[in-house]
Structures are given as structure tokens and as C-alpha cells.
Amino acid sequence: MSTAELIPLRVNDLKQYEYCPRIVFYNTVMPLDRKVTFKMQRGTEAEFQLDALEKRRSLRRYKLSEGERRFHVSLHSERLGLSGKMDLLIVSEQGYFPVDFKYTRGRPHRNHISQLAGYAVLVEEQYQTEVETGFIYLAPVGELVAIKITQELKKEVAERLAMIRDMVREELLPPPTPMRARCSECEFRNYCGDIF
Numbered sequence: 001m002s003t004a005e006l007i008p009l010r011v012n013d014l015k016q017y018e019y020c021p022r023i024v025f026y027n028t029v030m031p032l033d034r035k036v037t038f039k040m041q042r043g044t045e046a047e048f049q050l051d052a053l054e055k056r057r058s059l060r061r062y063k064l065s066e067g068e069r070r071f072h073v074s075l076h077s078e079r080l081g082l083s084g085k086m087d088l089l090i091v092s093e094q095g096y097f098p099v100d101f102k103y104t105r106g107r108p109h110r111n112h113i114s115q116l117a118g119y120a121v122l123v124e125e126q127y128q129t130e131v132e133t134g135f136i137y138l139a140p141v142g143e144l145v146a147i148k149i150t151q152e153l154k155k156e157v158a159e160r161l162a163m164i165r166d167m168v169r170e171e172l173l174p175p176p177t178p179m180r181a182r183c184s185e186c187e188f189r190n191y192c193g194d195i196f
């Protein structure tokens with residue numbers, strides 16, 4: 001398929017697809033009136049506070065002290081039909097390091113890693129470089145978790161994008177997440193009548 005025919009997707013779609021594929025279906029196949037949930041609002045506010053904090057901090061804890069920090073970097077790949085806005089990109093002599101901020105205390109989940117890998121492939125293409133490591137910053141505990149961006153993870157990004165595009169093209173409602181605890185706070189729960 002030529003790039004001109006690619007359905008445009010966002011890195012956020014990769015994260016949500018991993019969390020629950022139905023969320024991507026509702027967002028793309030049948031866009032609905034979006035209510036800003038408490039969780040989403042809190043995330044936005046916390047991000048601004050964290051930004052101010054981060055700008056004053058030394059990079060020593062990253063072991064990238066001479067690195068330049070670029071906040072809110074927009075990325076786009078025509079070839080992949082993918083775009084996204086990264087929280088932070090650290091550029092140093094050691095390479096390019098994408099950093100994603102999370103507002104949960106727990107270790108990063110699969111969907112966070114999938115999102116980080118999405119940013120990594122975009123950074124590789126935009127800056128003609130190779131990204132081997134990214135970071136997830138757990139804001140509530142001030143912890144930075146290093147994630148190896150393996151070839152497998154990068155391959156998975158392309159596979160997930162293809163799966164999402166098949167779903168959108170065929171307008172097929174995917175199965176719900178098996179993690180039903182996620183449904184109770186989900187903004188789309190009213191549309192998943194088959195599981196409630």
C-alpha cells in the first residue's frame with residue numbers, strides 16, 4: 001500500500017490499543033462526543049507542574065548531564081502514517097532518548113512501553129538515528145525507568161499499526177480487554193453493553 005493511502009494514526013493509538021483495542025475503535029471508527037474525565041484533566045495539570053520542575057533539575061540523575069532537553073516535541077512520519085507529541089526528548093552525544101511522563105506509581109505497563117516504542121521509531125526516522133533506550137518518568141514517585149527499545153519492540157509497532165488499520169478499514173468491533181477492572185473507570189463503558 002502506498003503511503004498516500006495510509007490511515008493516519010497517533011502514537012497514543014498504540015498505547016490505547018494495547019490497553020483495550022475497543023478504545024481505538026470508538027475513537028476512530030465511530031468518533032463520539034468526548035467528555036474530559038477527571039483522570040485526563042488531572043494528567044494535563046500535572047504535566048505543566050512537572051514541566052516547571054523538570055526544567056530546573058540537573059540531568060545528572062539521567063547520567064546524561066551534557067544532554068539537551070527538548071519538551072513537547074512533535075513527531076511525524078509520512079512513511080508510517082504516524083504522528084505524536086513526545087513529553088521530552090533528551091539529545092546528547094550518547095544519542096537520542098525519548099522520555100514519557102506517567103502519573104501512576106506502579107511500574108510501566110505494556111501499553112506504556114508500546115507508546116514509548118512508537119516515539120522511538122518516529123525519533124529514528126525524524127533524526128536519522130538509532131534509539132536504543134527510552135525512559136518512563138513516574139511522576140508521583142519521581143522515578144525514571146529505563147526501557148530497552150529492542151528490534152522486537154520496533155517491529156511490534158509496525159504490526160500494531162497494521163492491525164489497527166485493518167480494524168478501522170473493516171469497521172470490526174474488536175474484543176474487549178480481558179482486564180475487566182479497566183472498564184469501571186472507562187469513558188466508553190456505556191458503549192460496551194455486551195460486558196456490563
Ligand code: SF4
Pocket residue numbers: 020021022023175176177182183184186187188189190191192195
Ligand atoms: S469499557 Fe472496557 S472493554 Fe469497553 S472500551 Fe472501556 S476498557 Fe474497553
